[in-house]
Amino acid sequence: MSRFRLTRAALLGASLSVLALAAPVLAQVPAASPAAAPITVPPLVYTHRELANGLDVYAMPDPTAGTVTVTLWYDVGGKDDPQGRSGFAHLFEHILSRKTVNLPYGQISTVVENIGGTRNASTSQDFTNYYETVPPQYLETILWTHAERMARPVVDQATFEAERSIVQEELRQRVLAPPYGRLGRFVIGDNAFDESIYRRAVIGSLDELDTATLEDARAFHEAYYRPATATMIVSGAFDPARLDAWVDQYFAGIDNPDRPVPRLERPVSPPRTAPRQIVAYAPNVPLPAVALMYPGPDAADPDNAALDVMQAILSRGESSRLYQALVYRSQLAVNASLGVNAMEEAGSITVTAVVAQGQDIAAVEAALDAELDRIRTEPVTAAELAEARTEILASDLRQRETASGRAFILGRALVAEHDPAAPDAHLRAVQAVTAADVQRVARKYLVDQARVSARYLDESQRPDGVAEDSWRNPAPMPVFLTVPPAIRTANALLPEDQRMAPPAPSEPRAMAQPVIAERVLANGLRVIVAKSTDLPIMNARLVIGGGAAADPAGSAGLAQLTAALSSQGAGGRSAPEQARLLEALGADIGGGAGADSTSLFVSTPVASAQQVGAVLADVVQRPAFAAEELQRTRTRAINGQRVAMRQPGPLAAAVLDRVAYGDAAYGVPGDGTVESLAGITREQIVDYHRRFWRPDNAALIVTGAMTAEEGFAFAERALGDWTRPAGPVPVIADRAGPVRPPRVVVVDMPGAGQAAVTAAVRAPLRASDDWYPLSVANAVMGSGQSGYLFQEVRAKRGLSYGAYSSLGARVDGGLLTASTQTKNESAAEVVDLVLAQMTRLSTEPVSDTAVTDRETFIAGGRSRALETTSGLGGVLAEAVQYGLPLSDIATYAERIRATTPASLAAAAARVDPAQAYVVVVGDAAQFIEALRAAHPDLVVIPAAEVDLNSPTLGLSSPGA
Template sequence: MIRKLLLAGAGALALAASGPALADHHQTAVEAPTLSAPKIEYTRWQLDNGLTVIAIPDNSTANVTTSLWYEVGSKHDPQGRSGFAHLFEHILSRKTVNMPYNMINRLTEDVGGVRNASTWVDRTNYYETVPAEYLEAMLWTHRERMANPVVDSEVFEKERSVVKEELRQRVLAPPYGRFQRFVIPENAFDVLPMRRPGIGSIEELDSATLDDARAFHQAFYGPDTATLIVAGNFEIASLRKLVDKYFADIPRRDNPVSLEIKGEEPVLTQPRIVNATAPNVPLPVVGGIWKAPSTNDPDAPAIELLSAIMSSGDNSRLHNALVRTGKAVDAAHFDQMSEDGGFIANFAVLSPGADSAEADAILAKEIERVRTEPVSEAELREAKNEIFSSALSQRQTAQGRAFELGEALVSSGDPDAADKRLDAIAAVTADDILRVARKWLRPEGEVELTYTAGEDDPSSYANPAPMPTFGSVPPPSGQPRAVLPEGERMAPPPPGEAPEVARADFVEATLANGIPLVSAQTSDVPIATITIVFPGGDATDPAAKAGLAEMTADLADKGTTQRDASQIAATLESLGASLNISSSADGTYASLTAPTVNLAEAGQVLVDVIVNASYPAEEVERERKRTLDSLTAILKDPGSLASLAATRVLYGDAPYGRVANPQSIEQIAREDLVAHREAYWHPGTAKIVISGGISAGEARALANSLFGGWTSDRPAPVPVDHPAGSEPAPRTVVIDIPDAGQAAVIAGVRTLARGDSDFYNLWLANTVLGSGSNGWLFEEVRTKRGLSYGAYSSLSQRSDTATLTANAQTKNDTADEVAAVFFEQFEKLAATPLSEETLQKRRLYLGGALARSLETSGGFNGQVATLMLRGIEPAEAFHVAERLAAVSPAEAQRVAERYLVPQDTSLVIVGDARYFLEDLEKMRGDVEVIPFDDLDLSRTELRKETAIEAAAE
């Protein structure tokens, strides 16, 4: 859990990167050939009104993805209105003349689909993936939003409130949110509009008006600024007719405003230093940024490869130079290029006590080295294979191909740009890398940055270059549209005929040594995943050594009796392979994904790690320190901390309640890791899943060659008895973090095990409560009240008693209000008879999500391995629809009434207590308030022992 949560802490920096992170002494492992990827096949045409249409047919899927890409992005935000393209993305998703508020959500989720939208520098896109028979209905919705949107005060005010909560959640609450969203763009650009944060600011969002939104739409949105990409199971001739029917009569913009961005970034001739400060920064950051060219520049492919060489994976330069030496918790070198320009950046999140000047000097040394010495052919080949492997993963599904093509298209104007990018990357030489490094990473062109704890002071990171005045748009014309009365609205078209799609053969076999194997060819794309799962997991941790199973998994690839950590990383990365080993409450998963041509060779490394992981002492100490440092960042993030605390509250001292904490991590010795692996990673309990672009016969032969001879003299491990333990009394816990950017709210109850006969009843009831955008929690918290970016509930799957939790993040002064909504909806679900129509919509929603996950090798393996881990037949993954169909409204209400009882519910809130505590106490009575400085996750009380004694006095 620690490494996963790190993405919300120090690892948040990696979210801005084009690739993973981080190395120094590059290891050469294998002479793997450079990979390739199949081309994206498509058909393209254009309507008279300027709408471009791209079709990517694929009859191997039962779904279709419709996506509309407008060449309108955050760079088009008007003067004084940063974040406006993003705000308008929210607005345009909501209402039209014929669709009341959020009807689009119901039209997708209620038939088993999913929808969303996103904004980037160069574009905004709106997309849905639904069963293929609903293609016409989705095209109708896109027509509605293009031709008949309703931009009125209701949608404007609600969505502005939601966007402000999104800003708090993604920027103000996480430790490094301001750095990523505010500090970097302010100093990466001088004259281009990307200098402003794409998400905007609270002040400029507050100053916006409804007329601003209407003007923005009229200026930029029309068929002449859009590309429709349809991917999935359809006939092109039918699609052409539908496109003509729904889009041909939509006129171009009346008074088009140019999409062109004027201005060119000046060359920086003198380096400068920026020392930024912000609250809630647990570990300092050092680094630098440089100007970069546009995506279409001939230098772009070499810059992308340079970034991969510097920091993609553990066999990269910055990882060895900073992370492996213990100087930094994380490090990243990345480029961010768009149609008009971009930047290159590298940063290190320092370990406590590390010398910032030394770390900065190491970064500078690595930059100078790549500017003065050619990279090796091995480094270059490895970086290329990592990029091609990523493309193979993306291209497993029609939706993935559509998104790759769309992203490349909007920044280039060329639908072949995605394939041309890969061709150009394949052609890059070491000399090209040296040339672009010298050109773009000039010492005099660097803006050096530090980011440390202090006041929220924008002046500390202000760019000395005057902020330019950006473009504006003409005032809106006409009056806002309104949703038609119910009897006058046009209904969406009914579904067509569902296509016949052959499901991938599902094959079960047994290896020579008795290990069960499940395999399926889920794709023709030449990439596959091997997953091996072992029961045990976090529940086996001794109380004083919580995090042992997780640490055993995390450090398994840091050395074996055959290979050291660098050799493991070098071999896998040169093969375009990725290895992920993680623990869960009930077991450990080891998953290897690789191009099929390299799967057997990469599989040998997987076997070596599973069987021979040796946990070298120096690696253990290094990673122990890194984990402790990561915890420092994680515990400052309200959402991450609330999750950890809720686990302790709901399970107490039981095995499921143990979470890694600073005290327990310190107690784990190298010998503990070896002993855990030897005891629990056992051939007698192992189960294997293989899927992707590999036949069942090939999968069986490969599995036998890799694992068929694996035996052990040790007895198979015995499962932990009743890891959930007895149910603790419900608690209301507030962890007080003064000046927290937002409050995280979690309400949770104990429920049942995955194998319980009531599981599907409760799963469906929970889906009504809080799954997706049509869940009751989302509707009440976000849609009606605008209190959060999202509110959801989840039912965990465990071998023993699991939990159902509702969660949301909100501004501090509405934390108690969100909690009250949670309890109201719990009571409502327990007391309200559900209709068969309501349940059927939620059945389709769950079934559709499962079907989509089974289309990729990673998704297939995850679903099947999770079942096998808990002793459930793998074929259950294909019987979900019939299991859900058997759930009656009475049974769903019965389990809701049994479990969703507010007085039996525990509540955890992490935030600035002064804003909500008084009202919370009126609602809940006895509230445990734990100052952050008194927090101790190793104790069920969640307080340090001295703090408990002080409170008692």
């Protein structure tokens, strides 16, 4: 579903906390402010101990949690990559996730998924972390897997080569395929720092990854991975005494290598005293972009509190200065933001903007300069200061909702600031920031003489003779360490009969189910309330029937535009006034139109709920739909479409819908097209709102800290006077249309950094009994890392960063879709692999054990979703949207677990590759002949000629 946003609940990048505060953290807001009610952020509570081998262990027990999260943070990151081996810490993150003496390749993920958990890992410049969230009875199992990786990893040639190939595909997918990927990862990364250990991209380069060897990997592991460089955080439902015993059992005996950890003597980077300007070019850049880079402080610097407030004032939410000046008033830019990146040893401040269609890049640069100069020379207002504090506190409150969120706050504080009390101290410091502090840090860090200014343009604009890498930083790159060779004996996978099995689970702990109450107001509004937390936050989600399926012919995007425009001024408030009010209250609002419904949500501290409810009432019942706001919102949506349609993945998804549904409602782009959005009138929006936005066509779902009666009272105050029209609710007929014949369509996008591959078949109604066994079948084929797709495309062949399938829910039947991205030259091979997995699913029996494992995986994902207020609201919204009983929340896992190999086989029979719709978007010259050999009837459309307004995509051939 598309989303519009009035505020962004950005994470506090530099801060994370741990220690209990002496008193609650309260937002100090002037009494006259609408945010006068205080926001209470509960402190993070933990215990700490250190083992004799140096392993730090932090415990954050929460008996109310339904899961337990284990995170292990290693003091090694991109800045530690050896000379000529950029990206090596990230590569090793992948390697260490795969194989140990007791666990064959990929089995760590299999173990986690089969117990209903989830796992992942990440690498930054300062750290590498590994984390799992599982049902509480499997804590010992997960501790054992971490000990396996720490003490007994297998780093062999097969694993090394597979993971290197996968990392290269990740680089293509995240950096080379998106229009602005190179700007963020390479151009800004190389120029934000000069003679600094932070110059190189964490993800590395294709060339340096190609030259890496297995010996490099073993040396790197021996140099940096050991108990003394690791910190473990366990958060959630567990017994602290049992945790201590298991940690001692599995970790206390792991020794450190005899050699010290290699340490690079940090180069002294001289201050930047002269500005520098660069221009970078890249393929498929639909709109120019601007970036301004300044040196910043490290994570422990006390200036970070004032910088965070400055960042909030300049670019957090729609009332922020950069948004108002560049996006809203002048419409010079699609977006504009300032980010503060404070790391362990240094930091940077980056200002970015994407230039709107038809606007002058120099005008955008001038507007940015004017706003940066204003914050240096003029004190911010008391209202701006209060709003920024509240936004920061509300954002931190949301992140602390779950045990895993609190664990990550703590972990980042430990690796960046080496102080577990830093996050709570940071919130206290934020409250103490003054207008003078903001002006002081603006003058200190936003120094034009130390600035690097970048323009980012499409490759077609690069003048002859200008090198591709002309944007590179001329400052000397530091010479990094070459780590000594490994001297320990390499581990090897044990024979199957000698391997240690993972520990058995402890006694299960039943997860508390939310208590759901329901009432229908006098005007027909259905109200559902589910208390889900004691944390003082709440979420209200309004689901309105209709959605994009109700868009009239030729007006694709009408429902989405109506939803977006509803928040741009209502109840007599202008759009800026409304944004300032909500942001001052610490509220977050968003939503959009899906295929079958429109969803509008507000998330707010409970202290602000009554005031936020009044705004919600205006947005729903009294939107202004002002002509000037329509033009602004339409322009932003059109620019968003220009960017999205230059990316292989989003374009493939849009084309797939047209191929599968043709001229039926589901085939029409829900977000609209450049042409359809341009033609939508205010009268159409008013009429759509009048016909579909009505209380008897809606449900309000309230989750969070409110009791049933408090939730019903909130609904009555906010929407009890919403008038129900006299006529019936409009009926939308035959949204999916008849089943269309299979097609293979190639969209040729020259210069694309990767090819997107999708294949889909029609799926049953969400309310159908067939949905549940097909969900399990989908999980067998492509959910998680144990699915056929992931194993065949990524794990065995390294052809993609990930390959998955999804079962899309729609009122009249969605699609079961397999999707992945790969290097262009592998596209034909990957299409064949995807279709082969569909054949395998529909023809090959699945064992009882595999069915049970996939059932557990699905049930675990649902349990994690129910842990958050927004997740619970989303699950309830799904029930409302698809006509399910609310009891489905309680019976969902039971119905999933009722799947048998026979019922799965019956459901999987509908996954027939001969009936699949296949779409490939990429640089066709690199794969078209191989693909045509296997699919001679395919059709090719140049990306510039794709017509999403047409059910045939602009093709004249039958069935297109």
